[in-house]
Amino acid sequence: MINVVNYGMVEKMNLASSPYPKGVNEFEKAGFTAIASDMVKPPRVKESPVQLECRVQQIIELGKEGGAGNLVIAEVLLMHISDEILDDNKMIDPRKIDLVSRMNANWYCRANGAALFEIQKLDSDVVVGMDNIPEFAKTSGIFSEKDLVMLASERELPSVEEVDFIKKQIQDEINILSGENFYSNLCLLAKQHLNNNNVREAWKYLLIPKIN
Helix, strand or coil, rough: EEEECHHHHHHHHHHHCCCCCCCCHHHHHHCCCCCCCCCCCCCEEEECEEEEEEEEEEEECCCCCCCCCEEEEEEEEEEEEEEEEEEECCCCCHHCCEEEEEECHHHHHHCCCCHHHCCCCCCCCCCCCCCHHHHHHHHHCCCCCHHHHHHHHCCCCCCCHHCCCCCCCCHHHHHCCCCCHHHHHHHHHHHHHHHCCCCCHHHHHCCHHCCC
């Protein structure tokens, strides 16, 4: 059995970690409620928001010294999910499940509040990648790592026609910017569009040198 631990039960979980002698009921010691499993012998922890009934496939010993631990590879046979942690689409809401994770020593981490953030999944879309970003842009010092990732996450590069169109629109500005700081100035213009989440527009400026 794997019983997921959230913030509301973490203190009781810590009680269960005490090195009790064999035969002591840790459910009673920690104040948890044992409920019968459907497919495996060990009981579930009722207070856990997600309970996974598993069959152990392999146990890998990670070392001989203290704290080395074991890696347990298991097959999940059945999963029990509390309705209380689901959103309107029947997906697990990370704010409702309020998970905790074990760190080092006495430290834990709570996966809630400011600790949560979203990154849009790319799914099956192929993105342009970092390798297509011009070298002058990557080494300019103008773009943050986040900016570069935004550029790399674009699904396709603007066409030559799109870049040529924007070039003609700002031709006078390009003539003024041309010279020693030409590439830096293009990066600054692109950066303005990235700040407004206009990634495709930013790309058009960075591709201008290719059609010069």
